[in-house]
Amino acid sequence: MSNKESKNKPWGGRFTESTDAFVEEFTASVGFDQRMYAQDIAGSQAHARMLARINILSADECDAIVSALDEIKQEIEAGDFEWRVDLEDVHMNIESRLVEKIGEPGKKLHTGRSRNDQVATDIRLYMRAQCDLIDQELLRFQTAILAVAEREAATLMPGFTHLQVAQVITVGHHMMAWYEMLTRDRSRLQDCRARLNTLPLGSAALAGTPFPLDRDYVADQLGFDAVSRNSLDAVSDRDFAIEFCSFASILLMHMSRMSEELVLWASQQFEFIELPDSFCTGSSIMPQKKNPDVPELVRGKSGRVFGHLMSMLTLMKSQVLAYNKDNQEDKEPLFDTIDTVLGCLRVYADMVPHVQFNHEQLTMAVTKGYATATDLADYLVSKGVAFRDAHEVVGRAVRIAIDAGKELAQLDLAQYQSLSTAISDDVYAVLEAQGSASSKNVTGGTSPQQVKQQIQAARAALKSTSV
Numbered sequence: 474m475s476n477k478e479s480k481n482k483p484w485g486g487r488f489t490e491s492t493d494a495f496v497e498e499f500t501a502s503v504g505f506d507q508r509m510y511a512q513d514i515a516g517s518q519a520h521a522r523m524l525a526r527i528n529i530l531s532a533d534e535c536d537a538i539v540s541a542l543d544e545i546k547q548e549i550e551a552g553d554f555e556w557r558v559d560l561e562d563v564h565m566n567i568e569s570r571l572v573e574k575i576g577e578p579g580k581k582l583h584t585g586r587s588r589n590d591q592v593a594t595d596i597r598l599y600m601r602a603q604c605d606l607i608d609q610e611l612l613r614f615q616t617a618i619l620a621v622a623e624r625e626a627a628t629l630m631p632g633f634t635h636l637q638v639a640q641v642i643t644v645g646h647h648m649m650a651w652y653e654m655l656t657r658d659r660s661r662l663q664d665c666r667a668r669l670n671t672l673p674l675g676s677a678a679l680a681g682t683p684f685p686l687d688r689d690y691v692a693d694q695l696g697f698d699a700v701s702r703n704s705l706d707a708v709s710d711r712d713f714a715i716e717f718c719s720f721a722s723i724l725l726m727h728m729s730r731m732s733e734e735l736v737l738w739a740s741q742q743f744e745f746i747e748l749p750d751s752f753c754t755g756s757s758i759m760p761q762k763k764n765p766d767v768p769e770l771v772r773g774k775s776g777r778v779f780g781h782l783m784s785m786l787t788l789m790k791s792q793v794l795a796y797n798k799d800n801q802e803d804k805e806p807l808f809d810t811i812d813t814v815l816g817c818l819r820v821y822a823d824m825v826p827h828v829q830f831n832h833e834q835l836t837m838a839v840t841k842g843y844a845t846a847t848d849l850a851d852y853l854v855s856k857g858v859a860f861r862d863a864h865e866v867v868g869r870a871v872r873i874a875i876d877a878g879k880e881l882a883q884l885d886l887a888q889y890q891s892l893s894t895a896i897s898d899d900v901y902a903v904l905e906a907q908g909s910a911s912s913k914n915v916t917g918g919t920s921p922q923q924v925k926q927q928i929q930a931a932r933a934a935l936k937s938t939s940v
Contacts, residue, residue, distance in 0.1 A: 512598035519694035587678035610818035622648035638842025645924035669713035672697040676704035679795035725775035732768035781806035856895040
């Protein structure tokens with residue numbers, strides 16, 4: 474570019490050739506980083522106020538900058554702002570418009586900062602707000618789960634290991650298992666938010682700045698808990714974004730497990746639940762179909778989020794300190810992860826309260842598969858039989874029942890007593906599904922009494938953590 478043309482670029486002074494047209498488009502980030510406009514403006518306003526505090530800007534210059542930035546924000550939100558690829562990113566687009574509006578004072582705003590610490594600040598501000606939105610959706614999803622758990626606290630269903638019938642549990646207990654997964658997810662999200670809430674602004678390009686910046690003032694203005702302690706690390710660190718993608722991957726892994734269960738339970742082979750019509754679709758060729766598209770799609774989106782985590786790790790793995798252009802590639806996977814997580818949580822928080830459990834089918838299901846076999850072994854132990862001997866006795870009882878095409882409760886007392894003299898007619902009480910579930914009245918157990926206590930404790934915990 475000519476010297477005159479070079480002035481159109483904030484860094485153009487040392488260049489003698491114009492940027493290749495394709496390279497200009499290839500290296501620009503404004504197409505996706507413009508979503509951080511509000512954070513960029515908030516950071517610039519805080520920076521301007523701080524520059525006025527240390528007498529680099531006059532009070533009038535500061536007021537002009539802050540007011541003009543408010544006007545630019547209004548232009549953007551009204552759709553009247555022209556985003557220019559030749560200005561590369563959200564920062565230079567806003568700064569260029571600021572200079573257009575107020576002239577020389579706008580050129581002073583960048584004193585003591587670089588786009589390196591500016592973008593690091595914008596991302597943290599943006600992520601902080603998104604973490605809060607996600608936390609609210611997690612809270613809403615957990616609340617929905619608690620409503621279902623309470624409604625179905627005493628509803629019996631088979632519990633599975635290896636997808637084989639294992640023991641009798643309650644639907645409420647199963648829902649509370651989902652709740653516990655999300656509790657850990659919320660904890661991870663809150664940890665991530667706490668760690669990202671450190672201000673990088675004032676680190677400049679990588680080495681800090683000779684100007685006497687009041688970084689603590691800026692941190693206070695923007696709601697950061699602390700300022701970064703090392704400028705090299707501050708401008709190049711993306712641990713917080715990787716940590717967020719890790720949280721998101723674990724959350725989507727949990728939601729994928731939930732999705733798989735919903736898909737199975739809604740199938741004709743299980744018929745445990747009926748998904749609401751408004752969250753399902755039909756087939757273009759098979760008129761009888763009701764497809765569980767929402768849980769299937771959430772299950773599929775887990776792979777998308779896992780891929781973004783690997784992308785972020787790979788992006789950072791070989792970068793020398795400090796900032797490198799590679800870091801521009803952090804935003805698209807990060808933003809897509811945020812959007813995906815919010816979408817999945819929203820649709821599940823809306824759908825789950827309307828899932829209907831088929832009580833008749835569930836009652837039939839718990840009478841199959843010898844779900845009370847472990848209860849029979851526990852019964853023998855209570856009669857003084859060593860557990861390993863009891864296990865053997867019950868195994869033989871199951872074999873007899875299989876050969877006879879019966880369930881354990883259908884074997885007669887003589888058959889049981891031929892296996893162990895410790896068995897008496899009170900054995901049938903433990904072979905009933907309801908008695909089996911109710912007997913698990915230990916902390917964390919599946920009995921309706923325990924489930925209700927778990928729900929009560931969960932509601933109290935949610936109330937204490939929702940602000």
